[in-house]
Amino acid sequence: MDNFDFGGADILFTDVDDTLTTGGQLLPETYLALCQLASAGIRIIPVTGGCAGWCDQIIRTWPVTAVIGEGGAFYAHRTAPQTIQWHYWDNQASHRADQAKILMAVASLELDFEPKLASDQAFRYVDVAVDYNQQESLSPEQVESVHDQLVAQGFNVRQSSIHLNIWLGDFDKSTMAIRVGRELFDLDMEALQQRSVFIGDAPNDDSMFRNFPLSIGVANIRKHLSVMVHQPVAITSKRSGLGFAEMAATWLGQRESSARAKVRPD
Structure with a gap:
């Protein structure tokens, strides 16, 4: 600095x-x-x-x-x-439709553990957040598994310090x-x-x-x-x-x- x-x-x-x-x-x-x-x-x-x-x-x-x-x-x-x-x-309606697709994809992941949505998911308009380091705790390998499966399905996935954020759009x-x-x-x-x-x-x-x-x-x-x-x-x-x-x-x-x-x- x-x-x-x-x-x-x-x-x-x-x-x-x-x-x-x-x-x-x-x-x-x-x-x-x-x-x-x-x-x-x-x-x-x-x-x-x-x-x-x-x-x-x-x-x-x-x-x-x-x-x-x-x-x-x-x-x-x-x-x-x-x-x-x-x-x-874009517009709220299309974002809401995309959000529903993501929620279905997260629920259908083939994993040997259950990823949990962030506690604030109900207050999200557009994206989906999987909690890995806020109230939940996932290992780096588990985070990678969630990330890779969702990216393979065409979703954008970014890792914050507490959540995996998933969305559709550019x-x-x-x-x-x-x-x-x-x-x-x-x-x-x-x-x-x-x-x-x-x-x-x-x-x-x-x-x-x-x-x-x-x-x-x-x-x-x-x-x-x-x-x-x-x-x-x-x-x-x-x-x-x-x-x-x-x-x-x-x-x-x-x-x-x-x-x-x-x-x-x-």
């Missing part, structure tokens, strides 16, 4: 589970960092594999501009203080982030890349690390690096939410130093 240059970036895309949260909790230090970034004029967009229900409370209660959920299936933003607008990658976290940049900020991809920072922690953040050069991993990403094609250019010294707070402090410190330099007399 010491050599990371935030430049003139003023947009933050951030993963949620194990990037903002620590052991499933949002620490005071992390929430304060979010508030400080927002107060400094940085527009924050969480990008999560989390469910629509989770995203609804995020956009209503956190100091964020928008939220991308279920791995890029939709984004939500406020059009008025208590009014939320949802934007789907979207992911990055494609929806680019759409948000275009639709909410009127920025093409190149301009969005120059003005955005991304921070994450897991293999399902791979597309964001690929398309956003100003990318950071919290320290707990190190255990995943060997299986990731695209990796962050900097890694915090602290894990999870404390790593996020470390990133925020560094970014705000650079902005303060830059502001002082601009007003310093010759």
Whole structure:
């Protein structure tokens, strides 16, 4: 982080589970960092594999501009203080039909164990999440078995720090982030890349690390690096939410130093 240059970036895309949260909790230090970034004029967009229900409370209660959920299936933003607008990658009806196909496929897997759906599955609009590291515990071999059988059937499967997220469609976290940049900020991809920072922690953040050069991993990403094609250019010294707070402090410190330099007399 010491050599990371935030430049003139003023947009933050951030993963949620194990990037903002620590052991499933949002620490005071992390929430304060979010508030400080927002107060400094940085527009924050969480990008999560989390469910629509989770995203609804995020956009209503956190100091964020928008939220991308279920791995890029939709984004939500406020059009008025208590009014939320949802934007789907395709349309809700087709996504619901695809979700039903995935649920049937998961139920029909030929395994010597029973994969469990995430406890928040009822609050998902588009994807299906299999729990391997939240309330359930699957071995790496079991996770691989679920992954490989579903990929062989033509489904997209990505591994977060807690779930296997399964969906149909040509979207992911990055494609929806680019759409948000275009639709909410009127920025093409190149301009969005120059003005955005991304921070994450897991293999399902791979597309964001690929398309956003100003990318950071919290320290707990190190255990995943060997299986990731695209990796962050900097890694915090602290894990999870404390790593996020470390990133925020560094970014705000650079902005303060830059502001002082601009007003310093010759």
